[in-house]
Amino acid sequence: MHMGIQAVAALIQNANLKGFFTGKIYKGDLKKVCVPGLNCYSCPGAVGACPIGSLQSFLSGLKFRFPYYVVGILIFVGALLGRAVCGFLCPFGFLQDLIYMIPFFKKNQFVLDKYLRYLKYLVLLVLVILLPLCIPLTPAFCKYVCPSGTVSGIFLALADKTIRPQLGALFHWKLIVLLIVLVSALIAWRPFCKYICPLGAFYGFFNKFALFRMHLDTEKCVHCHACEKACRMNIDPSKNPNSMECVRCGDCVRNCPTKALTQGFIPPKK
Amino acid sequence: MSKMPDKKKNILTCCFLVLGVALILTGIFQDQAKMVLVKAARICMECVGIG
Incomplete structure (x- = not known):
């Protein structure tokens, strides 16, 4: 039941299925709306906008505008669902759940665990808010970390030959980050959600009083x-x-x- | 916070829901939904690792 909801949610957020074959992303009006979970808007299947990408886009703009719209969506979804978004609606969370199902050595408790939990708040503050504010046109989280974007890059490169020659050092760096996340997900449950995800860090603030609790x-x-x-x-x-x-x-x-x-x-x- | 009664939690939730809607509407009036579309309808070079 739970995984069924996750699968349907991932499918709805990536309903532009033909994009996976053509390498062309969806450009319709639905992309005015931010999806609740981490789902890169450059994924060929994406039919909505990524809230973290959109937030950084506003913050790193040449002319500063407070991102009322994106922050409003994040607060509304947070107050309604809190981190139930991570558990039910996030496609990248679902991907980690699927990887964790592969039989392998599992370890969910280790010494650094409780300290590493704070890393996601640092990622939210530094990579999503401060760096984009200080360095124009640099969505630092998307550019250097976001594994959802890397997955999108892989899909695009597979479907569109013209993309492949453009993938250089940055893509290789992001590929290493993605591989670390995916291998970690094989051993520990949801490592990206536990330690890195800025969206989970934000929704976590609402967990105590979100309507779904x-x-x-x-x-x-x-x-x-x-x-x-x-x-x-x-x-x-x-x-x-x-x-x-x-x-x-x-x-x-x-x-x-x-x-x-x-x-x-x-x-x-x- | 964890000892907060459900009634107070619900009031807090409602406040944040209203705040969220107010911010969304403010953003829409400032054409920010369109700005989100403009960004999302193009391949984000940084996101996919092209730079």
Whole structure:
């Protein structure tokens, strides 16, 4: 069910399927709207705009304009869904989930984990906001990090021969970043979401009060820690069900033996 | 914050939803939706790694 929603969401956001064969991106009016998840607008399939790319485009413009429209969309989606976007709607999150399903050595807990979590806030502040503001026409996150953009570059190069000779050192750098992310996703669950994604960092601020949130019935909770053991984001939902790190994957809800944990728009009736 | 009652959380949510809509409308009046389209309808060279 959960992966079905992710697949449908990824398909809807990349519904320009013929673009994957022609190498031509969609240019219609739907691209006025930012999609909720990380989905590069240069992906041949993309039918919407990437919110992080659009934000940087405004901030790195030659003439500064406050990006009311993009910030408004981010706040609206954040208040409505919080990081449920990461768990249900983000195509790059879905890609990581698919890779994690491949049988391989798995390790989700390690010493640096809790420190590396702060990296995504630094990425948001420095690469998405400060650098584009200080260096005009430089969407630093998209240019040097975003693996979704690299995947788009690969699709474009596969479909359009004229793109291939233009891919140089920058593409090779981004390819290395993408490979690190994908290999990490084979071992740890959602490494990009945990440590790097600026969009997840932003939506995380809304997790505590977003309309779609986790509900814990303290009377039903028997403190068995089944939820904590099930959580691949290394959160203890019985202590902090609406942690900024929670991507609403629902593993804790499914593993709770007393059904003390639920998630949704409306709290369950007691 | 985690101890905040659901009613207060919902009020906060509504405030942010209204703020979001207000910002979106402000942006639309400033033609920012069109600016997003202009950027998104061209291949972003930096994004795909051409530079």
